[in-house]
Each structure stands twice: as C-alpha cells, then as structure tokens.
Amino acid sequence: MTHAASPIRVCDAQDLRNGGPGVKLPATDSAGHSTVFFIRYQDRVYGYLNRCAHVGVELDWENSFFTRAGDRIMCARHGATYLPDTGVCDGGPCRNGRLTPLKVQERDGTVYWLPEGKIQPAASQG
Numbered sequence: 001m002t003h004a005a006s007p008i009r010v011c012d013a014q015d016l017r018n019g020g021p022g023v024k025l026p027a028t029d030s031a032g033h034s035t036v037f038f039i040r041y042q043d044r045v046y047g048y049l050n051r052c053a054h055v056g057v058e059l060d061w062e063n064s065f066f067t068r069a070g071d072r073i074m075c076a077r078h079g080a081t082y083l084p085d086t087g088v089c090d091g092g093p094c095r096n097g098r099l100t101p102l103k104v105q106e107r108d109g110t111v112y113w114l115p116e117g118k119i120q121p122a123a124s125q126g
Contacts, residue, residue, distance in 0.1 A: 007114050009112060010038050017040055019041065031056075051100065052078065054075065054089075073099070079091075
C-alpha cells in the first residue's frame with residue numbers, strides 16, 4: 001500500500017477562469033520530467049498531465065490550453081482537441097486517445113493537486 005502524497009497547492013481558486021489560461025507545475029512520471037496543468041471549465045477545476053495523446057509533446061502555448069471558444073483543450077502543435085471535463089480526444093490525430101487525469105480538489109478558495117500513482121510533483125530545485 002503506497003502512502004498518499006500531501007496535497008500540493010496549485011493556486012488561488014480565483015486565478016482559474018472558465019476557458020482561461022491554465023496553471024502549470026513541474027512534475028515527473030514514468031517518462032521522466034514533465035509538467036501538469038490545471039484549468040477551469042464550467043465552474044469546475046480539472047488537472048491533467050501536460051502531454052498530448054498524439055505525439056507526447058506539451059499541449060499549451062504560453063499557458064493557453066483552450067481553443068478560442070474556450071470549449072475544448074487544444075494541442076498547440078497539432079490541433080488535436082480534448083473535452084475539458086473528461087480529457088477524451090474528440091478531434092484531430094489523437095482520435096480515441098485521452099489525457100491523463102489528475103486528482104484535484106478546490107476548497108477554502110484554493111486549488112490543490114492530490115498526487116497519486118506515477119505522476120508526482122518534481123523535487124524542488126533548492
């Protein structure tokens with residue numbers, strides 16, 4: 001039985017707006033160094049590993065994850081689109097792929113990431 005990691009503070013809840021810019025944090029997983037991201041969609045916060053299901057590149061362009069309409073997450077490199085609430089690819093070269101979801105909690109005006117499994121916060125560079 002693995003011990004659950006402590007919650008990681010992501011940002012103030014008000015920093016995430018529906019369809020607006022996301023917040024990225026450094027992370028590690030079985031593939032090495034990566035990032036994770038957190039967004040707000042339809043008043044709920046979601047978090048995913050920042051890796052396109054198509055090629056494995058980071059999705060965002062300068063912390064922008066959404067399409068202009070704010071209704072899909074879009075890979076800035078290939079245009080693959082994902083449903084923000086499930087991470088399922090619904091358009092482009094990753095058809096039927098999906099983003100890796102993270103456990104997220106919003107409480108007391110703050111967004112937290114609850115790391116589990118292979119995706120963990122990167123060790124701080126002291």
